[in-house]
Amino acid sequence: MERMVCSCTGSHQLLYRKNGTHYQVHCQYTGWARYHVSYTSSQKLIIMNIRKGHLRNYVLFSFLSMLAAVGSMGVIYMINQIINKYFTGTKVAASSYFIYFLGALVLFVVSRWLVSIAIIGFTQNLLIKTRMNVLEMVLRSPFQNVWKSKEKIFTALTRDTDIIVGASVTIVDILTNSAIALICFIYMGIIAWQLLLCMLVLLIVTLAIYFFYVGRARKLFIKAMTFQDTFIKYLNEILSGFKEITLEKQKGFDIADRHVKRSILSASALYRKAHVTFLNNRIIGIMSFYVFIGLLLLFLGNVFNIQDRVVVNFIFLILYVFGPIETLVLMIPSITQANASLKRINVIEAQMDVVDSDNAQGRPYPFFEELRLENICYQYRQEEEEGDRPFAIGPVGLSLSRGEVAFISGGNGSGKTTFLNILVGLFRADEGIVYVNGDRVEKDRWIDYQRLFAPVFNDYHLFDEFYGIPVVDVEKAQEYIRVFELERKVSVQKDKFSTVHLSAGQRKRLALIAAMLEKKPILVLDEFAADQDPPFKRKFYTEIIPYIRQEGFSMIAITHDDTYYAAADKLYKMDTGSLHTVIAGQEKPVYILS
Numbered sequence: 393m394e395r396m397v398c399s400c401t402g403s404h405q406l407l408y409r410k411n412g413t414h415y416q417v418h419c420q421y422t423g424w425a426r427y428h429v430s431y432t433s434s435q436k437l438i439i440m441n442i443r444k445g446h447l448r449n450y451v452l453f454s455f456l457s458m459l460a461a462v463g464s465m466g467v468i469y470m471i472n473q474i475i476n477k478y479f480t481g482t483k484v485a486a487s488s489y490f491i492y493f494l495g496a497l498v499l500f501v502v503s504r505w506l507v508s509i510a511i512i513g514f515t516q517n518l519l520i521k522t523r524m525n526v527l528e529m530v531l532r533s534p535f536q537n538v539w540k541s542k543e544k545i546f547t548a549l550t551r552d553t554d555i556i557v558g559a560s561v562t563i564v565d566i567l568t569n570s571a572i573a574l575i576c577f578i579y580m581g582i583i584a585w586q587l588l589l590c591m592l593v594l595l596i597v598t599l600a601i602y603f604f605y606v607g608r609a610r611k612l613f614i615k616a617m618t619f620q621d622t623f624i625k626y627l628n629e630i631l632s633g634f635k636e637i638t639l640e641k642q643k644g645f646d647i648a649d650r651h652v653k654r655s656i657l658s659a660s661a662l663y664r665k666a667h668v669t670f671l672n673n674r675i676i677g678i679m680s681f682y683v684f685i686g687l688l689l690l691f692l693g694n695v696f697n698i699q700d701r702v703v704v705n706f707i708f709l710i711l712y713v714f715g716p717i718e719t720l721v722l723m724i725p726s727i728t729q730a731n732a733s734l735k736r737i738n739v740i741e742a743q744m745d746v747v748d749s750d751n752a753q754g755r756p757y758p759f760f761e762e763l764r765l766e767n768i769c770y771q772y773r774q775e776e777e778e779g780d781r782p783f784a785i786g787p788v789g790l791s792l793s794r795g796e797v798a799f800i801s802g803g804n805g806s807g808k809t810t811f812l813n814i815l816v817g818l819f820r821a822d823e824g825i826v827y828v829n830g831d832r833v834e835k836d837r838w839i840d841y842q843r844l845f846a847p848v849f850n851d852y853h854l855f856d857e858f859y860g861i862p863v864v865d866v867e868k869a870q871e872y873i874r875v876f877e878l879e880r881k882v883s884v885q886k887d888k889f890s891t892v893h894l895s896a897g898q899r900k901r902l903a904l905i906a907a908m909l910e911k912k913p914i915l916v917l918d919e920f921a922a923d924q925d926p927p928f929k930r931k932f933y934t935e936i937i938p939y940i941r942q943e944g945f946s947m948i949a950i951t952h953d954d955t956y957y958a959a960a961d962k963l964y965k966m967d968t969g970s971l972h973t974v975i976a977g978q979e980k981p982v983y984i985l986s
């Protein structure tokens with residue numbers, strides 16, 4: 393039996409156990425549910441939605457839809473009865489028909505209105521849950537998987553979830569219209585079963601043609617969506633590089649010409665093709681109905697020897713049932729699109745390699761004594777279109793004890809940042825072993841391992857509030873602000889700095905203060921001092937690093953500042969993917985072959 397957090401709300405615990413080809417999942421709100429082991433979490437979400445309270449909603453929607461269908465059919469039944477009276481020359485009792493007519497109409501309008509109101513609230517809830525589910529999946533995924541699927545994730549969280557939720561809501565329309573069609577067919581069967589049979593044969597043939605083409609349209613939708621990802625990618629490129637583009641507009645127009653226009657045009661051509669396929673199908677459907685009415689008027693009534701009155705009733709019913717059937721058919725594009733979106737989310741999910749949720753609960757290392765990396769090897773994955781052999785690191789090793797400061801130097805492109813990314817666990821090493829406090833770090837403690845580090849990357853992101861810090865030590869924060877000479881610029885408010893609108897060098901100092909406030913044992917810096925002014929750079933190496941050490945932090949820092957190498961306890965040098973220790977000016981490779 394394992395525990396995980398509910399994928400619906402993320403706020404309560406689920407118990408789950410594997411039983412043969414199925415998982416049994418227990419949610420405190422819904423009781424036990426059963427999933428096939430191969431279900432993706434999106435599918436689980438849908439099943440969970442149906443189970444969790446939403447089953448009640450679906451039953452309510454179906455019930456109201458049935459009432460609407462009965463009301464609607466009541467109106468038609470009344471009209472047919474009146475037609476029959478006219479045919480037989482019987483006097484119509486207007487007052488009694490009027491009451492029944494009004495009753496059926498009220499039933500239809502009220503139940504239809506109620507179901508629509510209920511759906512509006514339901515849709516919004518479903519949208520929130522679907523988005524949160526995808527977001528939660530992203531937050532639990534390894535860095536590299538998310539990084540390479542950024543555009544897809546963006547569209548999954550925006551467009552795909554909208555499409556899926558939109559289509560989920562059509563379930564109610566499907567129910568209502570199917571119910572109307574079914575009741576109508578039963579009524580048709582009662583008055584002329586031979587005509588109903590002929591009509592059903594025609595309907596089945598038409599639907600068979602329809603579904604054959606729907607498969608093609610779905611493929612077109614999927615292809616169009618990939619062009620939309622490209623569109624988002626280059627839109628981001630324009631927005632990220634907008635400073636440069638503002639100075640030289642041609643850059644923006646080049647991106648638009650080379651990539652954006654192409655992806656928009658390709659996506660639009662595919663969407664057009666898919667919608668034309670649906671349109672053609674619709675026309676075939678409409679034609680087959682009219683052909684059937686013609687056949688009925690001219691031949692079928694005589695062939696089956698059916699009274700004129702019944703033929704008129706039947707035609708009236710055909711014209712009536714045509715509306716619900718057409719509505720059902722018109723919903724197929726949105727369901728097809730939703731199916732394509734669901735497939736995309738499932739593919740993203742498969743690529744994400746989501747970390748088990750019970751692992752995300754965390755068993756943090758209670759203390760830090762020593763970190764050791766041995767025989768670490770890593771090679772970038774080769775993209776299909778790239779010809780050169782991808783850059784590789786290793787085998788390399790490194791060790792760091794509590795309170796130690798280690799510098800990594802080396803030329804541009806030698807692999808320092810790549811190694812740092814492996815060290816903090818953003819990149820998974822292909823080979824090698826990591827030890828914390830002498831214990832090998834196994835896969836199930838990877839998240840705990842990553843929590844040992846507080847980084848200031850070269851391309852760091854300064855969050856505008858303190859996240860992931862339950863209680864901020866305001867006094868300490870003010871002290872750090874003084875040490876980093878920012879007291880005239882910044883102060884600490886409850887859960888954020890008073891401002892993050894500072895110069896580049898000042899922002900980086902603030903990023904380091906934020907990292908220190910996380911109270912993680914190891915600070916990781918990538919060329920922190922590169923954009924600091926010379927007096928502060930000197931202060932950083934000669935005063936702040938000893939202060940940081942005194943505060944109990946260990947540090948691994950990439951630096952090119954050879955004047956200050958003496959500030960570190962250990963100096964490593966990276967040289968085209970190999971790491972060397974530098975002791976008294978002597979370099980020695982480190983990979984610790986066991």
Ligand SMILES: Nc1ncnc2c1ncn2[C@@H]1O[C@H](COP(=O)(O)OP(=O)(O)OP(=O)(O)O)[C@@H](O)[C@H]1O
Pocket residue numbers: 772773782783802803804805806807808809810811966
């Ligand atoms: N995303 C990537 N995909 C493939 N190869 C990459 C990627 N990022 C970097 N590389 C390769 O890895 C090599 C090392 O890059 P890295 O950023 O680790 O160097 P560095 O030592 O930190 O350089 P610098 O001092 O300029 O920051 C580069 O020469 C590049 O060819």
